Amino acid sequence: MKAISIGLLGLGTVGSGVVQIIKKHQDKLMHQVGCPVVIKKVLVKDLNKERAVEIEEEQLTTNPDDILLDKEIDVVIEVIGGIDATKDYLITALRNGKHVVTANKDLMALHGTELLTVASEYGCDLFYEASVAGGIPILRSLVDGLASDRITQLMGIVNGTTNYILTKMSNEGRSYDEVLKEAQELGFAEADPTADVEGLDAARKMTILATLGFSMHIDLEDVKVIGISNVTEEDIRYGKQLGYTMKLIGHAHREGEKVEVSVAPTFLPNNHPLASVQNEYNAVYVYGEAVGETMFYGPGAGSLPTATAVVSDLVNVIKNLRLGVNGKSSVTPQYPKRLKDDSEKYSKYFLRIHVEDEVGVFAEITSIFAKNGVSFEKILQLPVKKNEVSEIVLVTHRTSISNYEQSLQELKDLSAVREIKSAYKVVR
Ligand SMILES: NC(=O)C1=CN([C@@H]2O[C@H](COP(=O)(O)OP(=O)(O)OC[C@H]3O[C@@H](n4cnc5c(N)ncnc54)[C@H](OP(=O)(O)O)[C@@H]3O)[C@@H](O)[C@H]2O)C=CC1
Ligand SMILES: N[C@@H](CC=O)C(=O)O
Numbered sequence: 098m099k100a101i102s103i104g105l106l107g108l109g110t111v112g113s114g115v116v117q118i119i120k121k122h123q124d125k126l127m128h129q130v131g132c133p134v135v136i137k138k139v140l141v142k143d144l145n146k147e148r149a150v151e152i153e154e155e156q157l158t159t160n161p162d163d164i165l166l167d168k169e170i171d172v173v174i175e176v177i178g179g180i181d182a183t184k185d186y187l188i189t190a191l192r193n194g195k196h197v198v199t200a201n202k203d204l205m206a207l208h209g210t211e212l213l214t215v216a217s218e219y220g221c222d223l224f225y226e227a228s229v230a231g232g233i234p235i236l237r238s239l240v241d242g243l244a245s246d247r248i249t250q251l252m253g254i255v256n257g258t259t260n261y262i263l264t265k266m267s268n269e270g271r272s273y274d275e276v277l278k279e280a281q282e283l284g285f286a287e288a289d290p291t292a293d294v295e296g297l298d299a300a301r302k303m304t305i306l307a308t309l310g311f312s313m314h315i316d317l318e319d320v321k322v323i324g325i326s327n328v329t330e331e332d333i334r335y336g337k338q339l340g341y342t343m344k345l346i347g348h349a350h351r352e353g354e355k356v357e358v359s360v361a362p363t364f365l366p367n368n369h370p371l372a373s374v375q376n377e378y379n380a381v382y383v384y385g386e387a388v389g390e391t392m393f394y395g396p397g398a399g400s401l402p403t404a405t406a407v408v409s410d411l412v413n414v415i416k417n418l419r420l421g422v423n424g425k426s427s428v429t430p431q432y433p434k435r436l437k438d439d440s441e442k443y444s445k446y447f448l449r450i451h452v453e454d455e456v457g458v459f460a461e462i463t464s465i466f467a468k469n470g471v472s473f474e475k476i477l478q479l480p481v482k483k484n485e486v487s488e489i490v491l492v493t494h495r496t497s498i499s500n501y502e503q504s505l506q507e508l509k510d511l512s513a514v515r516e517i518k519s520a521y522k523v524v525r
């Protein structure tokens with residue numbers, strides 16, 4: 098078989114890793130696919146930038162057409178990021194018969210179905226393993242490994258940057274801003290880290306996971322998202338006192354025919370398997386009705402781990418080329434979308450409330466919860482001398498979002514309540 102020619106869009110953190118792996122593992126690739134793999138052209142923004150890997154000057158270009166319209170290029174690997182222009186690049190590549198591998202969750206979460214349709218129309222593969230949980234082969238596990246099962250729950254730490262921040266804040270008592278800067282320097286964070294810290298990156302990944310796991314087309318706007326930018330060191334400290342670890346958790350749950358998908362900072366009991374996932378590592382817990390509990394763990398971000406997933410997708414494209422089955426693996430969702438409403442979504446909650454330090458306030462608060470059918474599992478009450486307020490920290494038993502939000506609204510309207518300082522989900 099002739100050499101496979103690659104056009105690489107992007108030579109940043111992930112692109113450099115792809116170049117390194119293709120060079121370093123050339124013998125293994127040759128053994129697996131039976132032909133050499135050659136990077137022909139690389140699209141960048143700045144031709145004069147210093148590169149983390151050795152690359153010939155004439156391999157670099159700033160003109161996407163040098164790749165998208167080059168008849169000799171078989172596979173386009175997209176690691177530039179971005180949405181609209183990148184979508185056009187990929188559609189052009191597919192229409193020109195090029196297979197595509199991408200790490201772009203922003204694009205796949207929004208336009209994945211459309212791009213997969215174009216790919217199959219043109220008999221091309223479109224693989225995106227690196228887009229969720231970096232180096233963990235989670236998409237392939239859902240699509241192939243667990244193909245025979247009915248998955249009912251996906252719960253994961255799917256953003257490396259926020260896990261890095263929460264780990265360092267919790268274990269080393271370091272500040273949010275300092276650790277975010279460090280995650281950016283290490284190449285985990287997105288070009289604009291707002292998507293990481295506000296939970297959008299995790300929501301995009303949960304959209305992709307839930308769509309594949311439940312075989313139901315889930316849209317990004319179906320995911321209820323809360324980020325970590327308001328999490329304080331105090332919250333983490335209180336959580337520790339109660340035996341909890343704070344993580345940004347993506348949760349997709351199917352009960353009967355209906356599903357819910359959310360991303361939120363969540364307290365996990367210290368002995369929960371996801372509580373021990375540290376730094377930029379990711380983990381996805383998957384529950385299937387037949388298989389039971391499974392968990393996938395590994396690096397969720399970073400140059401070489403992410404590039405491993407990209408190059409493994411490339412190997413699959415080339416294997417399909419040899420078998421002549423490209424463009425045949427994408428399966429349209431089996432079920433119509435059915436979402437739970439708030440009265441059908443259940444969780445426990447942690448609340449930290451500042452109230453006037455007066456007789457009878459506590460009774461008023463408990464009566465609001467009781468009226469809405471919400472009971473408590475744990476309560477702490479502490480004086481905060483400086484402002485003559487009292488601090489109440491409580492954990493509820495499981496309750497519906499509707500009952501919880503109604504209680505929260507009534508609490509806010511109570512004159513003795515100065516401020517609801519924080520509110521988080523708690524996992525059993
Ligand atoms: N970093 C990570 O750990 C992970 C990243 N991803 C995804 O992989 C993709 C790439 O991320 P990452 O490598 O971190 O990003 P970087 O910012 O490190 O690299 C982006 C690369 O693309 C080039 N580029 C960007 N825009 C253009 C453009 N308009 N035209 C030409 N070249 C362009 C840049 O060129 P130049 O170098 O000249 O500036 C750079 O080489 C993103 O979709 C990201 O979400 C997925 C999983 C993990
Ligand atoms: N910014 C992302 C990179 C990988 O998807 C993260 O921190 O997880």
Ligand code: NA
Pocket residue numbers: 226227228229230231232233234235236406
């Ligand atoms: Na992955």
